[in-house]
Amino acid sequence: MGIDHFIGLGIILFSIGVIGFLIRSNVIVLLLSVELMLNAVNFLFVVFSRFVHGGSTGQIYVFIIMTVAAAEVAVGLAIIVNLYRRFRTLDVSRVNLLKG
Amino acid sequence: MIEQIIFWLLSTVLILSALGTVGMTDAVNSVMCLLAAMLALAGLYALLGAHVVALFQIIIYIGAVMVLFLFVIMLLDLKKTMKLLSLRSFSGGFGVIFVCLVGIIAWLFRHAAVSVTETCGLPAVFLTRNIHDIALALFSRHLLVFELASVLLLVATIGAIVMTRK
Numbered sequence: 608m609g610i611d612h613f614i615g616l617g618i619i620l621f622s623i624g625v626i627g628f629l630i631r632s633n634v635i636v637l638l639l640s641v642e643l644m645l646n647a648v649n650f651l652f653v654v655f656s657r658f659v660h661g662g663s664t665g666q667i668y669v670f671i672i673m674t675v676a677a678a679e680v681a682v683g684l685a686i687i688v689n690l691y692r693r694f695r696t697l698d699v700s701r702v703n704l705l706k707g
Numbered sequence: 708m709i710e711q712i713i714f715w716l717l718s719t720v721l722i723l724s725a726l727g728t729v730g731m732t733d734a735v736n737s738v739m740c741l742l743a744a745m746l747a748l749a750g751l752y753a754l755l756g757a758h759v760v761a762l763f764q765i766i767i768y769i770g771a772v773m774v775l776f777l778f779v780i781m782l783l784d785l786k787k788t789m790k791l792l793s794l795r796s797f798s799g800g801f802g803v804i805f806v807c808l809v810g811i812i813a814w815l816f817r818h819a820a821v822s823v824t825e826t827c828g829l830p831a832v833f834l835t836r837n838i839h840d841i842a843l844a845l846f847s848r849h850l851l852v853f854e855l856a857s858v859l860l861l862v863a864t865i866g867a868i869v870m871t872r873k
């Protein structure tokens with residue numbers, strides 16, 4: 608159970624988030640995939656601050672990223688609510704207002 | 708030894724619930740799977756000795772963000788999503804997973820962190836001074852980032868209110 612296991616776990620988590628962001632069309636699941644990626648980055652910050660740096664500076668960054676993620680979710684969900692009011696759907700492939 | 712078992716258990720739960728987040732057709736089930744993933748991550752943070760991060764993970768992500776997601780899904784009144792029949796078939800499994808994860812996290816907070824600290828070669832004082840160091844660093848060296856984060860939260864709150872107003 609060295610640093611390699613933890614890094615591999617973080618990479619797998621990030622990859623699942625990226626794949627989910629690319630293949631899904633439900634806008635709520637897109638936001639959840641972004642959350643997954645942010646959590647993978649948080650996890651890697653904690654792992655590196657634990658194994659490499661040995662201090663607590665990485666955990667400060669984790670708190671900042673959590674704050675940014677919370678703000679992003681608040682604004683993103685507000686956009687989703689507006690999107691649903693306007694289009695009556697959550698399928699991003701049917702939101703084509705900017706399509707030429 | 709027991710830490711390795713817990714690591715593999717939590718990793719399995721984490722990857723499976725992340726795959727469930729991406730793969731579930733129902734948005735409520737996706738949110739529930741992500742909730743399980745957050746709990747598993749909190750357990751891994753506790754295993755790594757970052758107890759403060761584990762607690763903040765539970766409070767912020769599970770207590771605020773996931774509830775916000777569920778609240779918006781409820782607010783949107785999706786006919787397919789709000790038909791909670793598909794959730795009910797999963798709810799027993801979700802309950803068992805959540806109870807097991809909370810048990811593991813509580814056990815880690817009590818026992819495991821010190822022995823992991825010994826195996827990783829870090830001094831035991833690292834754990835007891837962890838929250839002390841974080842508080843000192845957050846309010847002295849990273850004070851500007853801390854204040855910027857609070858301003859960001861204020862802006863996001865006002866923005867969300869303005870955008871959702873009819």
